[in-house]
């Protein structure tokens with residue numbers, strides 16, 4: 274730790290560091306976060322880094338070190354401040370330095386450096402945009418629009434929203450006395466006019482709502498600029514600069530970081546206003562990427578902050594593919610993840626504005642894990658698009674194998690296999706084999722196909738038996754219709770035939786794959802069989818299959834939810850399903 278400190282710009286003298294250390298008592302600093310009790314030579318309390326009921330967190334006043342015997346968190350006073358304040362080492366030293374009343378050495382060589390100058394330009398720009406938004410005349414229309422959107426003044430101030438006014442050079446004109454044209458360009462605030470240096474520079478952002486991109490610690494590193502009307506593009510972001518890297522920047526982290534806990538969750542949304550609206554609604558542990566899809570750098574940053582990430586999904590096709598990529602990135606980083614399914618066409622911003630924080634909480638409680646997401650949105654979407662059941666399942670397995678092959682942790686891999694076997698109904702062994710083939714870079718099409726065929730055999734066997742019985746003993750249809758619906762058929766063709774039969778059509782279907790299936794079942798029947806009895810037996814097994822699937826889903830939800838009302842509801846549902854299952858077997 275001290276090695277990296279010495280590397281940062283030469284101002285980090287050991288002298289200053291040791292003065293800050295000597296002036297900062299770890300017991301006192303920890304004591305502000307965690308109530309501590311003296312036990313022998315040490316102080317003990319509940320660990321702030323994991324949820325626990327018996328104290329396993331211990332602080333040594335003598336050695337100025339802390340250690341958790343349960344989660345193994347530990348370190349010195351700088352580490353403690355870094356972890357609890359979610360800041361970098363240097364910031365932690367400055368934080369403690371200010372706290373102890375020790376002067377923070379001037380960032381010499383940094384203030385005059387390019388980054389320092391760019392930072393100053395960005396901060397002055399943010400302040401200017403804020404003032405323009407507050408202007409009684411010039412900012413009135415935009416302030417009214419923000420208020421109409423439900424944004425409170427306090428939120429506007431907290432996120433430092435601003436206004437870039439009309440005209441080509443208001444910002445340039447305002448900053449020019451203090452900031453050089455070259456710096457304005459490097460900060461991404463200005464562009465050079467065509468025709469070279471003699472022609473000067475003009476503002477990059479004009480007539481837009483300005484959303485500063487603020488790094489943890491409070492420094493403005495760039496801007497997102499939203500169109501005030503229907504102009505394109507709707508959002509204009511700062512270009513990459515020495516201080517703004519879109520592949521690692523997280524919007525909202527500055528506002529979220531203090532609320533993050535070591536057993537907590539970070540919600541990742543798409544838009545700046547999703548962050549702002551959720552934040553205002555009291556859900557503060559939320560961030561958005563900025564002008565890019567989720568990257569491994571982002572995931573790496575999450576890993577340092579929380580164990581769990583919740584993504585949102587708005588139901589469109591492009592979103593589905595992006596979500597699959599994001600899931601892969603998060604799982605590969607060793608994070609737990611959930612996908613919050615939004616109503617079609619909604620984003621967190623519109624959802625919270627229309628149905629409040631309850632609307633969001635309801636969706637969050639029903640979030641999917643990776644395997645369920647694949648089940649619902651990869652397999653489900655393929656089925657809805659008319660793919661055969663086997664093809665849809667194959668696509669789902671391919672997706673799962675892709676995700677599982679990227680997992681570094683064998684225990685998580687094992688859990689994912691179990692969950693996939695449960696949700697998709699395919700054998701763990703087959704999946705495991707496909708994953709190890711994929712890891713070795715070999716073709717997995719053949720083993721996956723084989724697994725799908727085997728799976729199909731069992732599923733189709735039952736469904737075909739029932740349909741065959743119905744065709745042979747049509748008088749049983751009314752009774753079956755009361756217990757099963759066409760949706761209970763998993764095979765695409767079987768479901769199509771069931772739909773046709775359930776609709777009460779006379780005879781057999783004439784067109785489509787269901788016609789071929791109906792013919793095959795009709796001619797294959799033997800009249801030696803008691804078909805009515807076969808139908809009754811197959812119906813019971815189909816109902817049982819549906820109930821077991823529902824039970825599995827409820828139990829899984831129960832493990833996920835923390836809401837009391839939701840828990841109560843699920844417990845009741847589980848009881849109802851269990852009762853139905855018992856009645857079925859008597």
Ligand SMILES: [Zn+2]
Nearest residue numbers: 320323341344
């Ligand atoms: Zn701990």
